[in-house]
Structures are given as C-alpha cells and as structure tokens.
Amino acid sequence: xxxxxxxxxxxxxxxxxxxxxxxxxxxxxxxxxxxxxxxxxxxxxxxxxxxxxxxxxxxxxxxxxxxxxxxxxxxxxxxxxxxxxxxxxxxxxxxxxxxxxxxxxxxxxxxxxxxxxxxxxxxxxxxxxxxxxxxxxxxxxxxxxxxxxxxxxxxxxxxx
Amino acid sequence: xxxxxxxxxxxxxxxxxxxxxxxxxxxxxxxxxxxxxxxxxxxxxxxxxxxxxxxxxxxxxxxxxxxxxxxxxxxxxxxxxxxxxxxxxxxxxxxxxxxxxxxxxxxxxxxxxxxxxxxxxxxxxxxxxxxxxxxxxxxxxxxxxxxxxxxxxxxxxxxxxxxxxxxxxxxxxxxxxxxxxxxxxxxxxxxxxxxxxxxxxxxxxxxxxxxxxxxxxxxxxxxxxxxxxxxxxxxxxxxxxxxxxxxxxxxxxxxxxxxxxxxxxxxxxxxxxxxxxxxxxxxxxxxxxxxxxxxxxxxxxxxxxxxxxxxxxxxxxxxxxxxxxxxxxxxxxxxxxxxxxxxxxxxxxxxxxxxxxxxxxxxxxxxxxxxxxxxxxxxxxxxxxxxxxxxxxxxxxxxxxxxxxxxxxxxxxxxxxxxxxxxxxx
Numbered sequence: 001x002x003x004x005x006x007x008x009x010x011x012x013x014x015x016x017x018x019x020x021x022x023x024x025x026x027x028x029x030x031x032x033x034x035x036x037x038x039x040x041x042x043x044x045x046x047x048x049x050x051x052x053x054x055x056x057x058x059x060x061x062x063x064x065x066x067x068x069x070x071x072x073x074x075x076x077x078x079x080x081x082x083x084x085x086x087x088x089x090x091x092x093x094x095x096x097x098x099x100x101x102x103x104x105x106x107x108x109x110x111x112x113x114x115x116x117x118x119x120x121x122x123x124x125x126x127x128x129x130x131x132x133x134x135x136x137x138x139x140x141x142x143x144x145x146x147x148x149x150x151x152x153x154x155x156x157x158x159x160x
Numbered sequence: 161x162x163x164x165x166x167x168x169x170x171x172x173x174x175x176x177x178x179x180x181x182x183x184x185x186x187x188x189x190x191x192x193x194x195x196x197x198x199x200x201x202x203x204x205x206x207x208x209x210x211x212x213x214x215x216x217x218x219x220x221x222x223x224x225x226x227x228x229x230x231x232x233x234x235x236x237x238x239x240x241x242x243x244x245x246x247x248x249x250x251x252x253x254x255x256x257x258x259x260x261x262x263x264x265x266x267x268x269x270x271x272x273x274x275x276x277x278x279x280x281x282x283x284x285x286x287x288x289x290x291x292x293x294x295x296x297x298x299x300x301x302x303x304x305x306x307x308x309x310x311x312x313x314x315x316x317x318x319x320x321x322x323x324x325x326x327x328x329x330x331x332x333x334x335x336x337x338x339x340x341x342x343x344x345x346x347x348x349x350x351x352x353x354x355x356x357x358x359x360x361x362x363x364x365x366x367x368x369x370x371x372x373x374x375x376x377x378x379x380x381x382x383x384x385x386x387x388x389x390x391x392x393x394x395x396x397x398x399x400x401x402x403x404x405x406x407x408x409x410x411x412x413x414x415x416x417x418x419x420x421x422x423x424x425x426x427x428x429x430x431x432x433x434x435x436x437x438x439x440x441x442x443x444x445x446x447x448x449x450x451x452x453x454x455x456x457x458x459x460x461x462x463x464x465x466x467x468x469x470x471x472x473x474x475x476x477x478x479x480x481x482x483x484x485x486x487x488x489x490x491x492x493x494x495x496x497x498x499x500x501x502x503x504x505x506x507x508x509x510x511x512x513x514x515x516x517x518x519x520x521x522x523x524x525x526x527x528x529x530x531x532x533x534x535x536x537x538x539x540x541x542x543x544x545x546x547x548x549x550x551x552x553x554x555x556x557x558x559x560x561x562x563x564x565x566x567x568x569x570x571x572x573x574x575x576x577x578x579x580x581x582x583x584x585x586x
Binding site: 014017018021024025028029031032035036039043047050051053107108109111118120122124125127157158159 | 184185191195196198199206292371372402403404406580581582583
C-alpha cells in the first residue's frame with residue numbers, strides 16, 4: 001500500500017516534470033524557430049534592400065524594388081500571417097505566424113538633433129526603409145511566445 | 161527467504177525505473193543544452209555577419225574619401241599600394257580586417273573585403289565583400305543652385321538649358337531658344353517652407369529643396385518639361401518637385417598668389433600674358449587680352465561702376481578668385497566676348513559674403529560662391545540673358561532675367577566627392 005502510494009506520487013511528479021519539460025522544449029523550439037527565421041529574413045532583406053536600385057512602389061504591407069534589372073517584391077499577407085518574397089516569377093515565404101508587419105519609408109537625411117530621418121511621401125525620395133514585425137507561435141492553441149524585431153532601418157546605398 | 165527474494169526483485173525494479181528516468185532526464189537535458197547552444201551559435205554568427213557590414217562600409221568610405229582627396233595627385237599615396245592598374249590598402253579595425261581596392265578605371269570601382277572573427281571560435285571568421293560603382297559629379301550638375309534661399313522676382317524670368325557641345329541643342333555653341341532643353345534645374349539645400357520662391361518664372365526643368373522644404377510658386381509660374389510649358393499649364397508638373405536636395409559645397413582654395421598688380425583705383429588694368437595675378441583695390445575696368453589665361457586673386461572688395469567693365473577678349477579666360485567680402489559688378493558688367501561660360505569663372509572664397517551683378521546686357525560665365533549672397537539685378541525693360549551655371553549661398557534674381565544652364569558644364573569641374581551609383585554585395 002505504501003509502495004503503491006509512493007510509486008504513484010513519484011509517477012505524478014515525473015509526469016508533471018515531463019509535462020513542464022515538454023512545454024519548455026516546445027517553447028524553446030518556438031523561440032529558436034522565430035529567432036532563426038527573423039534573423040535570416042532580416043539579413044536577407046537588409047542585403048537586398050541595401051543594393052537595390054530604387055523603390056518603385058510602397059504600401060505599408062508591400063514594397064516593390066528595382067533590383068538586378070527586375071522587380072523584387074515583399075508582401076505581407078495579414079490573413080495568412082505571412083511575409084512573402086517575389087522575384088523573377090517565383091514566390092517564397094520568408095516569415096510565417098506574423099501578427100503584425102509594417103513597412104515605412106524615409107529619406108536618407110537625419111533630422112537635426114535626433115536619430116530619426118525625414119519621412120517621405122513619395123518613392124522618388126525614399127532612401128531608407130524601416131521594417132517592423134511581430135511574429136508568434138502557439139503551444140496547444142495558446143499564444144505563448146512572441147518576438148518583435150524593432151527599428152530595423154535599411155538604407156538604399158545607391159545615391160543616384 | 162521469500163521476503164528477501166521479493167525485496168531483491170523490487171530493488172531491481174526501482175533501480176531500472178531510476179536508471180530509465182535518469183536517462184530520460186539526461187536525454188532531455190542534453191537536448192535542451194543542444195538547442196540552447198545552437199541558438200547561441202546562430203546568434204553569434206549572425207552578429208558577426210552583420211558586424212562585417214560596417215567594417216566593409218568603413219573601407220568603402222575610406223576609398224571614396226581617398227578618391228576625392230587625391231584625384232589630382234594620383235592614388236598611390238597615404239598608404240595605398242599600386243597593383244595591376246589598381247590600388248589597395250589593408251586596415252585593421254580592432255580585431256576585424258578590411259582590405260579595400262580601387263580599380264583605376266573611369267569612373268573608379270571600389271572593392272571591399274571585410275573579415276570579422278566569430279566570438280568563441282578560434283580562427284573562424286565571417287567574411288563579406290562588396291563592389292561599389294561610383295560617378296564623379298561636377299560642381300555644376302544643376303543650373304541654379306544655392307545653399308540657402310532662392311528667390312526669383314521680376315518679369316519674364318525663365319530658366320532652361322542647352323548644350324553648347326551639341327548642335328542639336330545649340331547654334332554655334334551658343335544658346336538658341338529654338339533648341340532649348342528642359343534641364344534647367346533650380347535647387348537649394350534649405351529645408352524650410354518657401355525655401356525656393358519661383359514667383360511667376362517659367363522653369364524648364366525641376367525644382368528641389370532640402371528635406372522638409374517647400375516651393376512657393378506665383379499664380380503665373382510654371383515648372384515642368386518643354387511639353388508642360390508648351391501646354392500653358394501653370395503650377396508644378398507632377399514629379400518635377402522634390403525635397404531631397406542634400407549636396408556638399410566644397411570651399412574654394414585660391415591659386416598661388418602670383419604677381420602683385422598695382423591697385424586699379426580709377427586706372428584700367430589690362431593683362432596680356434597668361435599667369436597668376438593678385439589685385440587689391442578692384443574698382444576700374446579690367447581686361448584680359450586674347451589668348452591670355454589669367455588666374456586673378458582679389459584680396460579686397462570689388463566695386464565696378466559707371467562705364468567700367470570686366471572684358472575678356474576672344475580666346476582669353478579669367479578665373480577670378482574673390483577673397484574680399486563684397487563684390488559689386490555694375491557698370492557695363494562682364495563682357496565675355498568668347499561666348500563660352502568657361503571663359504569667365506567667379507570663385508568666391510569663404511570670406512566672400514556678397515556678390516551683386518547689375519546686368520547691362522548679357523552675362524556669360526560661371527559663378528561658384530557657396531558662402532555669398534548673390535543678387536542679379538536686371539537692367540531696364542529688356543531681357544537679360546545669363547548663360548552658364550551658378551552656385552551661391554543665396555540667390556536672388558530681380559528684373560527681366562533668363563537663365564540658360566549650359567549642360568556641358570556638368571561634365572567639368574569634377575571637384576565633388578564621388579557618388580555611389582551601385583552597391584553589389586558579392
């Protein structure tokens with residue numbers, strides 16, 4: 001009787017441990033996935049935007065650049081919660097599980113006495129793109145992990 | 161005995177369960193640590209990868225500065241090493257290294273290779289490289305430019321362009337209204353409301369202010385291309401106004417002083433031989449004879465009035481370096497008989513704060529006085545033609561002026577920092 005009780009207690013403790021460990025693992029895995037995808041996306045987008053020729057069209061959820069003689073498009077689909085990259089007729093998903101994603105555009109010149117740049121309303125004078133996104137993952141249908149990439153500003157290096 | 165046997169079996173079971181649980185925990189812990197390690201390595205590698213970008217850019221900046229500062233002296237200076245029609249330099253920035261190369265073509269191409277150590281790993285590096293194309297833009301890439309306000313007043317003010325090299329856009333190298341072009345760009349670095357006031361001028365080209373600036377245009381003013389102007393449309397043609405003007409204006413440095421001329425107080429000065437000259441007290445006529453190429457440094461104010469004038473005879477040229485504070489050129493103005501704007505260049509040094517030209521006829525020349533408040537006053541009811549290009553501190557055009565920018569000047573006077581036209585990461 002005592003052995004059964006003790007065994008049951010041990011099993012409950014082990015089960016609880018396992019459950020929390022599994023949850024922790026899932027959480028860690030989510031963080032890892034978010035972190036890797038965000039970093040890779042940011043590295044890739046910053047590299048491509050840096051060397052693009054110019055911004056062709058702008059919306060807060062879509063950017064179109066002149067890049068390597070053709071158009072390069074980044075589109076955020078709020079319904080699918082995905083950021084997609086379109087280039088040379090192909091489309092690939094860069095980010096998924098994005099709750100928010102916003103593009104902003106600015107001139108290159110900084111405003112005196114600040115680290116901000118002059119905003120612009122036209123693509124002709126846009127030389128700096130700001131990316132902001134919030135992505136998340138679920139654990140058992142509960143929003144458990146969130147990662148935000150803030151103030152990723154990328155300057156188009158081509159000056160003329 | 162049976163009791164002892166049962167106890168032995170149970171002890172074995174407990175041991176097995178303990179081993180299994182311990183192994184499971186060890187497996188989980190290993191997995192946890194592996195995940196954490198991978199994430200850490202990924203983060204560190206990404207940081208190093210991104211750290212390589214500013215290192216690479218530092219190399220590009222150094223190369224572009226080197227190109228700008230040593231274009232006249234050759235690039236094999238300041239530690240740059242010539243190699244196969246190129247020049248390179250190695251820089252150590254902390255524990256990072258950047259090697260920069262300049263390909264000796266025109267315009268130059270810059271290469272930068274950056275190497276950044278990945279923390280925690282011995283002899284493992286993140287490497288990035290870039291190829292940067294440049295262009296050498298001249299001081300007069302636009303027609304009428306100022307650091308601060310531009311005000312166009314008066315009647316019949318017009319700004320357009322032509323190309324004295326191209327017979328399709330000029331006649332005998334001179335401006336021809338029937339062959340005008342629409343690159344008469346007017347621009348200021350100033351970024352305030354009404355930084356550029358065009359009044360009722362017709363500008364065949366574009367207007368630009370600094371960031372946040374705006375253009376004030378009169379009811380009969382018009383800015384646009386030739387078709388826009390021909391249509392009689394007023395206002396600014398879509399796409400012909402920007403607020404991203406941000407250009408550096410290098411200071412003027414005077415040439416070697418040269419021979420000191422006697423003060424020209426009431427006495428006309430005539431120069432027949434090419435060379436460098438210095439003049440103090442410039443208030444009478446000044447003539448440059450045919451085929452004489454003169455660099456004149458003026459160390460005092462200039463005040464030309466009455467029937468006096470600056471005359472440049474055909475084949476001659478005058479580079480006037482103004483060190484004095486105020487220059488007033490009235491009288492009969494500047495007679496540039498050769499007809500090319502390059503024959504008369506007014507260089508205002510940083511000490512030159514004011515330049516006033518009271519026109520009496522046409523003015524063909526180039527003005528570069530980035531600290532001076534420039535005023536062009538037209539004379540009478542007839543239209544005055546200003547042909548060439550102008551860069552000044554402020555610019556005010558009064559009277560019946562027509563400003564014709566010679567696009568040929570955009571390819572001369574390459575004295576600005578190089579501009580990046582393409583950035584290709586390799």
